[in-house]
Amino acid sequence: MTLYRQLIIFTVVLFLLLFTGTWYAKLANTRTFLTDQLESHVQDTATSLALSVSPHVAQKDLTTVEGMINALFDRGYYQRITYTDPRGEVLIDRTLPVKVEDVPQWFVKLVPLKTPEAEADVMAGWNQGGTILVKSHPGYAYETLWNEVISMTVWFAGCAVFMLAAVGIGLKLLLKPLAAVERQADALGRGEYELQDPLPRTREFKSVAEAMNRMTVKVKEMFGEQAARAEGLQERAYHDPLTGIGNRRYFETQVGADLGEGQGRGLLILARVHALEALNTERGLQAGDELLKRVALLLQEAVSGYGDAVLSRLTGGDFGIFLPHHSSAEAEIVATEIASELGRLARERLSLSDNIANLGVAAYEGSVTLSRLLSEADLALSAAQSKGANGWELRAVSGESALPMGQQQWKESLVKALEERRVTLDAQAVIANTKERGVRQLELFARIAQEDGTALDAALFLPIAERLKLVSAIDRMVIEEALRFDFRSIGVERIAVNISPTSLEDEAFRGWLHGYLKGLPAGAPHINFEFSEFAAVQHLEMIREFAAAVRACGHGIGLDHYGRSFSKLGYLKSLRPEYVKIDRAYTGELLSGENDSGFYVASLCSVAHSIDIAVVAEGVESEEQAAVLKELNLDAMQGYFFGRPRPLSSFTAA
Structure with missing residues (x-):
């Protein structure tokens, strides 16, 4: 629960306690006042009535006495008026049932009113002629008390609404610096280093904002140091110091x-x-x-x-x-x-x-x-x-199994394969770096089946397909074929598909893909679209826009061959892929006795993890490599040690 809500609830509870106490005190005071009024009124009535009927009692004119009592009783303010003679015999007795109108019965039961009564002596000359008893009726008192409670409640309710609105607006203004701190903390979690300027005027909030700014600067420096350390290791291990190119x-x-x-x-x-x-x-x-x-x-x-x-x-x-x-x-x-x-x-x-x-x-x-x-x-x-x-x-x-060259032959073969939809998919598991080694996702590889039954790997036909402007058609067919498979039946929720940056330059392909992703059913797998690190750096803005579009549909992107390019690692902060795959060249060196390879891989992991990017190792071919990588804090591994790519159709439910 937010601090704002807690403060609102605290204010509401405090007001309710205050209102309840004030309301009860007001009710008690009003009830006491009405009771005192009733006692005073009933005593005055008894006294004045006794004086009024005394001459007629002396003349033994009981009819006139009764008429005067009736006249007073019929006004409805009294529950009972009784006239008794000196021997205590009731001569006149008028009684009105207690019936409180326009007031809820629960209120009558909840707030009992003492009904006062008073007596006065009737004189006949110098002798006592009897006694008048007057008992007040509580109906009018209840009505007055109920109306007072209603007006008081309405007044307090109006005050409460006004107060809550004022408190809500006031708290928003007062807590605005905390919202800025929250945004700053969220940005820091995303690897964005925002500073608060200007600082809040409130002393406590100003101290918090200054502390957050100092921490942000420190974290930015730490990220810069990590990236510089990784780049320095790469430069010392793989750069020629004279020419600046690879060694x-x-x-x-x-x-x-x-x-x-x-x-x-x-x-x-x-x-x-x-x-x-x-x-x-x-x-x-x-x-x-x-x-x-x-x-x-x-x-x-x-x-x-x-x-x-x-x-x-x-x-x-x-x-x-x-x-x-x-x-x-x-x-x-x-x-x-x-x-x-x-x-x-x-x-x-x-x-x-x-x-x-x-x-x-x-x-x-x-x-x-x-x-x-x-x-x-x-x-x-x-x-x-x-x-x-x-x-x-x-x-x-x-080499072995060499294939004939010739661009025209390639073009004819690719066009015919697309027309006949002879694109097949192989899959290789990406294994989580945990004790159980469960499947984190499946990476899909496209192959084209030739007429003689042999299959061509993507590494052979994709470069030519890009030059012939056919790569977007191939990428579209791969995605369609991939999502025809029921991945839920084999317990896989994520798949990875490699697509070419050239396809993203095709506006028709982008429009189709966005509509296709939005139309996927709820049970469809999460798709990570993979790009090489070099392509990501060369087309950074285009791939960043693409990443935002696919994330809006619940999918993501990944980077392949991470560390192969000599690019500065700061680009990761703006692109923010879901994961990166360390190039197999570094994985292969881990067992060659080159300790700087391990340090470099660990530095790459540290840079990626500092901005919540997962790290996958490619090319793992032995248990020894897997053991070394596990100690380097990678998130997942992929390679022939865990299984070679095989037809997607061969994956069956466990």
Whole structure:
């Protein structure tokens, strides 16, 4: 119960006690006054009547005496008038039944009135001629008392209404600073750091507001320190200090994690800067460092349009670029652009010759290893050196189950698959980091069934679908197919679906999705729409608006590959996803003896938990990894150790 309500109730109770006491005192005083009046009135009546009838009693004119008594009695103010002779014999007796009109009987019983009576002697000359007894009637007294109670109650009720209104308005004004403190505390719980300005004038409230402001500033500093610590760990462990891009460790973990996911396609480009040692000898180390920085910046700009690119300085003058899900046709575009920019850089005379660097490109399809890709790229690099200054060479690498390339073939295959709704769904459980290890949610993966019965993973067809403007149609079909399944039958209340930011740029898709979500039945599962961290940072405002729209329908968003991007972690405060998934590259390093990986994961968890964001670990493949992650305070885990993705239809009720 709020303080405002408590104060209102306290005020009402206090007023009721005051009103009850005043009302009772007023009632008692009025009753005493009326009783005294009745006693005075009845005594005066008895005395005056005795004096009036005395002459007629002396003349023994009983008829006149009776007439005078009747005249007085008929006025209705008396319950009884009796005339008795000196021997006590009743000569005249008039009695009126007690009947109180216009007054509730419960009131008559609740408030008894003493009915006074009085006697007076009737004289016959010097002798006593009898006695007059007059007893008052309480009816008029009750009526007067009832009317007084009614007017008093109405008056107090009016005062109560006015007082409650005044107290309510007054308390709202007085407690306004507390409402500001409440808003500030709520904002702090959401990771928003609001300060009260101006401060309240009331001394006590001012002290509370100042304390809240100090706490808010402190919590903001703590969050900043946590984020800076995590970013510092990432920078020391995975950054090249000279060029500011990733180092060899970052390259190997990221590329290894991508290649470990199975079949796919992509490019690995190896760039080698020439004559670096001679440049350092002739012009100094600073000249060599400047050349490396310029080459790193050139490569960054060349791959800036590829959201999933991995760029690192491997060693000395060697740089590695990894572009997953891209074909050899794109390799020519990227390599040609880089070679052209190297030619322009050569004209700045930063190197000892015009041949600044050569490129070796390995384009792969199917399942391959990083060591093989590096070997193939190194062979291509050797061939590129014979082509002249800043030349490049491409080698195609076919892995196991390699798939044919060709954009037109892909387009025809995708369009036909969509027309025939050959989109199938696999699911993998996300396991809660508890002793019971229950299913927290199911993540769904889209696959396209080919005509020969084989299935294509999303990693193969989604990049091409985005270029062909088909990805929103695929995302729509995935959502429709997913929600046809009865998740309640397997005890799952939450599912995760990956959608592309490209789909959110489609106004028709956004309109359809919002209407579709609003029309879901009450028993439908809670949906978390997942985006990669890089996509979230690049499309922050668009995804934030999307998150607000789906949350209004009871759903949420999640971030995939958390920590893969070198972005500042402050963006989490504005996006506020329901959870983040730590990239499998960091999970895979936990058992390699690299303690800083564990520290980095723990720091990421601390940053996320400080603003009420859950943390999930990807790529858990062993009990040892699960045990280490459990100690790092993660909320859930996902990986082959808990089960590989399998067809959604294979999940049955327990």
